Amino acid sequence: MAQGKYKVVQGPEAYFPPAAAIMGVTLPDAGDAIAEGEIVPESSAVELIARKLKEAKNPVICPGPLIVWQWSDDASPKAAAVKELAEACKAKILPMQDYRAKRINPAAEISPNHPNVTILHNEIDVCVFVGVHSHFENVALRLIRGGTNCYTIALSEYAASDEAMISLRDAGVEKIKEIIKILKET
């Protein structure tokens, strides 16, 4: 049950941070987004994402299985848009190619089972999750804010992520292009 207003902000927050939803953070309806636990207009969240990426020293985009693999016809154009986004903000790409419990090379990929290893190894100050199934997205993002000071952004497939510091819902190609446009204009 919520005890006052809970903010989803940069960590490290705790050994075992609470779930934002249990602390009373709610998800946005269509047309809105979520920023640091507050519902905000989607347009302002898009601007905030662009600003965070612009200001980042070491931004990293973590594309998940929904766009790393060709599940559907939507995957390829979205993957192309994400690549364009990475180029626009000079971000590295470290994929979350699957969710299996396995040894990883933290210089090359990120795992939902110990994502903080990749964040700390690469000194990532802003990361963007995109194309990650929301269960694994939330588990990983909570671990990151629990144990690192990385600023987290989620371009979520359907509902937004209440565990990210900023998240867009239904984040398809058009919304990614909006972020790219602002990045290129500023």
Added chain:
Amino acid sequence: MNTDTVSKQKTTSISAGEMLLKTARNRAFITGSEAVAEAVRRANVDMAIAYPITPQSESMHLIGDLYAQGHIKDYYRAENEFAVMAAIHGASLGGGRVFTATSGPGTLRAMEMFPVWAGSRQPIVCAFMCRGVALPPSIQPETIEIAFLLDTGMMIFHAENAQDYFDMILAGYAIAEQPEVHIPVGVFADGFFVTHTREVVMLPPDDLRLDAYNCDLAPIPPFDMEHAPIRMVRDPLLNKSNFVSYAASGGWHLEVLAAAERARKHINHYMGGLIEVENPDAKVMIVASGTAVSQSREAIRVMSQQGMTDVGLIKVKSIRPFPEKEIEQATAKASLILVPEFNAGGWLAREVKASIDNNKRVVAGPRVFGGASLPSEVIIGEIKKHQY
């Protein structure tokens, strides 16, 4: 909107919102078991698996009839309740919309599977027709099995009557299948009182059914070894790995509980709230779920005839997620809070006590069990003992 031919009957698929909130309904005089089958008829279920136990058996017989009529793609009788719940889990992991039901000892026999359903984020809908579970044996109505399921990670809805049972099963699919929720739901009713008595139930036309379940919206990939691109799910499900941190494993559990929290707005939308309140300013509030609500309502009617009008009622429809805030607000003016229950443990009273300030106001009873009924006079007597 799509049309499809099920058996000889042409059906039309519609959204859950249209089915539950917009479609005109027709009057039927049916049992609770028949109401369950009528819900499944309209739910576009892919697979149902049965194992008999009183008082649940009749509902799964009727659902077998639906299979014979072509309304369900697959149906069989499993070896026992554990086998039912394990197999229905597999069907759900494979991307199907599924249904099953059980009662009392069957619930306990299958117990291991319920947190597995929740942990694997499957939107399974299971009807529980509550009965006694202990020695001395009782097949009579009792709600103790709900206590065992409170912390499995499942959502738990408690129907007062056959109408609730019908609506909550359909709403259960709508809520459980939301991408940010996607956990199982147990829809409970008190055995015999609800399952074996006829009452008026308002039903949408039987040529309507819910839109098909789309497993691509799930928060995890479907468990399909033959589907590209990769064996995605198996290892994290087994989870015994040096490469899963304890923090991730714990965070996974937390995510299941978070998913239930995210269900609240959908419960409000599809079920009209987690609770219903009558006479919210009353000094005496009765908090009840299931058929204890009906008995409490009758007690309030009798007391009102006797000039005692300062008694209100809180009907708790959702046990998980639990309506802490709603109950706190609805009992703010009450000096006495009575929690009548059909079980020996008093789990609902414990939940209420944990949710409100000044919980010395809570009287954990009257409680009946072992097959006893709960006459309204017993509730009235308890109120008079403490207040009037």
